[in-house]
Amino acid sequence: MSERDQYLSQVDRLCGSDVLHGSESLCRLLRYLAQKEVEHPGVHVKEYQIATEVYGRPTDFDPQVDSTIRVQAARLRGKLGEYYSSSTGLGDPIIVDLPRGAYSLQFHYRIPANGKPGTNGNELQAGPAVAAPSSRFWLMTAVALSAVVVVLAVALLMVVRGPDTAQASLSSESDSTVPAFRTFWQPFLKSPEQPWVIFSNGAFVGRPESGMRYFDPKRDSISQIWDHYTGVGEVLAIHELDQVFGGLRRKICVKRGSLFSLDDAKNNDLIFVGSPSENLTLSDLPSMREFVFQRLNDGPRKGDLAIVNTRPQSGEPKAFLASPSGMPITEDYAVVALMPGLNPARSLMVLAGTTTFGTQAAVEFVSRQSSVEELLSKLSASSPGDVKPFEAVVKIKIALRVPVGMELQAVRKRAL
Numbered sequence: 429m430s431e432r433d434q435y436l437s438q439v440d441r442l443c444g445s446d447v448l449h450g451s452e453s454l455c456r457l458l459r460y461l462a463q464k465e466v467e468h469p470g471v472h473v474k475e476y477q478i479a480t481e482v483y484g485r486p487t488d489f490d491p492q493v494d495s496t497i498r499v500q501a502a503r504l505r506g507k508l509g510e511y512y513s514s515s516t517g518l519g520d521p522i523i524v525d526l527p528r529g530a531y532s533l534q535f536h537y538r539i540p541a542n543g544k545p546g547t548n549g550n551e552l553q554a555g556p557a558v559a560a561p562s563s564r565f566w567l568m569t570a571v572a573l574s575a576v577v578v579v580l581a582v583a584l585l586m587v588v589r590g591p592d593t594a595q596a597s598l599s600s601e602s603d604s605t606v607p608a609f610r611t612f613w614q615p616f617l618k619s620p621e622q623p624w625v626i627f628s629n630g631a632f633v634g635r636p637e638s639g640m641r642y643f644d645p646k647r648d649s650i651s652q653i654w655d656h657y658t659g660v661g662e663v664l665a666i667h668e669l670d671q672v673f674g675g676l677r678r679k680i681c682v683k684r685g686s687l688f689s690l691d692d693a694k695n696n697d698l699i700f701v702g703s704p705s706e707n708l709t710l711s712d713l714p715s716m717r718e719f720v721f722q723r724l725n726d727g728p729r730k731g732d733l734a735i736v737n738t739r740p741q742s743g744e745p746k747a748f749l750a751s752p753s754g755m756p757i758t759e760d761y762a763v764v765a766l767m768p769g770l771n772p773a774r775s776l777m778v779l780a781g782t783t784t785f786g787t788q789a790a791v792e793f794v795s796r797q798s799s800v801e802e803l804l805s806k807l808s809a810s811s812p813g814d815v816k817p818f819e820a821v822v823k824i825k826i827a828l829r830v831p832v833g834m835e836l837q838a839v840r841k842r843a844l
Contacts (some may be wrong), residue, residue, distance in 0.1 A: 431720040432466045435525070435535045438522040447511040454504045456482055458533075464779055465533045466775040473531040473700055492798075494825065501531060546570065548729050610802045613676060615775035616697045622681045624692065625669055628702025628780075628787075629658040629684045658684070658702070659784030660829075665701050665791035672795045693770040699777045705733055716778065718819040718840040719748075719763050733782045735761050735821060737838070748821055750782045757826050760786035764794060764803070765819040767842065781824065789824040789831035799834060806839040817842035 429437070439462040442448055443455040460482045464473050475497045479485035483496065491497065505526045523536045552561065590689040612694035616623040633648050634640035666682055673680050683692075685702070692698075704721045722736045735748040748761035762781035769776040779790040793799045809815045819840045 434522060435466055435524075436462060438520065438524055438535070441520070442508070442524060445511055445516055447507050447516075451503075451507065453483070453500060454507060455824060457500055457504055458524075461531060461533045462524070463568050470532070475531065476560065478531060493778070493835060495831045496827060497531075499830055499832055501526065555691065562785055606797065608748060608804060609672060610675060611809060611812050612794065612800050612804060612815060614815060616699065616777070616814075617676060617678060618773075619697055621696060622679050623673075623697040623699055624681045624683055625699045625701060626668060626685050626688050627658055627662045627666060628700075629662075629686055632657060659787065661781070661784035661786070661788030664788050665779065668788075668791045668795045669699065669701070670713050690770065690807070693776075694774075695771070696769075697775045698769060699779065701779050701785075701791060703733065703780045703782060704778075712715050716763060716765050716767075716819055717842065719765070719821050719838070721763070721780070721782070735763055735782060737821075739840075741838070748782075748823075748837070750786065751826075757783055757785060757829065760789070760824045760826060760831075762786040762790035762793070762822045762824060762838070763819065764790055764822060765817075767817050785826050785829060785831055787835050789826075792831060793822050793834050799836070802836060803839070806836070807841065 475491040478497050479489045521538050525534045632640045720736045724730050750760040751757045760783050761783050765778040767776045781787040821837040823835045823837045824831050
């Protein structure tokens with residue numbers, strides 16, 4: 429069997445596995461990228477090509493606005509990792525990988541413990557990315573020894589110079605990799621304490637097995653409240669924030685809104701994830717002035733949660749509303765806001781949509797370099813310390829309950 433056929437056979441095996449079986453859209457993407465790689469090795473496929481040739485997007489597809497392909501690629505990358513970490517994939521002779529930052533598959537032959545590539549007794553020619561066993565052994569030995577030296581050096585540095593100096597060294601490394609993130613998140617990096625991330629968890633009455641609804645203070649007792657649930661978007665948002673702060677060499681402290689107290693607000697920098705309609709503690713803290721979450725009192729959308737524009741500028745609507753209730757959610761709006769905390773020496777950020785998907789997108793917006801750079805440009809902030817209190821609205825496009833596009837709609841600088 430030729431190398432090309434071996435690669436394509438492995439792709440067929442992946443698509444037929446339990447991990448990818450039933451994920452038609454991901455299998456189409458995998459087969460497309462595999463075909464491109466075997467026909468034109470090393471040539472990177474463009475996002476636009478995938479959108480139009482695989483998913484039938486129109487010719488005016490704009491990857492800057494629509495992140496569908498990035499979402500699909502991330503899902504495929506995760507599925508490949510899941511497959512090869514499972515008992516089914518551990519014995520496969522060929523590993524298929526989709527590295528971050530490019531739409532190009534990589535094929536590698538697995539080197540078994542005996543050092544002879546192959547499967548079921550049949551020899552396979554090693555791929556170009558695999559070193560000869562002897563050189564690989566010495567290479568891995570050298571890497572391991574180097575890692576030990578680095579670990580010892582860092583440990584010695586922390587003992588001799590102290591943890592604060594070591595942390596500063598790590599921070600300077602982060603500065604060179606994500607300067608926009610360090611500039612934007614500087615208000616939450618100044619303090620030695622971890623910033624707190626407070627996620628919304630609505631008050632429900634009932635049980636999952638018998639049916640649940642929102643708590644109604646007019647007819648329900650407080651003792652009936654179940655506050656053990658949060659939205660899908662909030663969960664993914666917390667993970668996203670953890671990755672961002674991990675890249676900045678910082679940790680976050682996560683707490684659900686129902687357990688949060690005003691004493692906590694006085695002593696910590698806070699990031700609220702989720703709408704104030706469910707993150708009720710926000711009502712007792714400094715709030716938004718320009719873009720306010722309110723339920724509409726009249727009109728065809730009466731009762732719906734909206735982001736009210738208190739001072740509409742030319743061309744701006746008076747309120748930003750998600751897709752109507754009872755309809756598939758294809759659009760939402762979210763607020764990204766930075767304010768002084770209850771203690772003016774502390775900072776408070778709100779990342780919230782009118783739906784859980786909007787909340788997820790708000791966090792994704794401040795977790796992507798391109799959108800953070802756009803926001804910093806609007807705020808005229810180019811270095812740490814330049815970011816002052818502001819409020820912004822982001823429009824979100826949603827497909828299959830996944831945020832696939834984000835667009836900055838309005839930005840206001842707040843007076844101190």
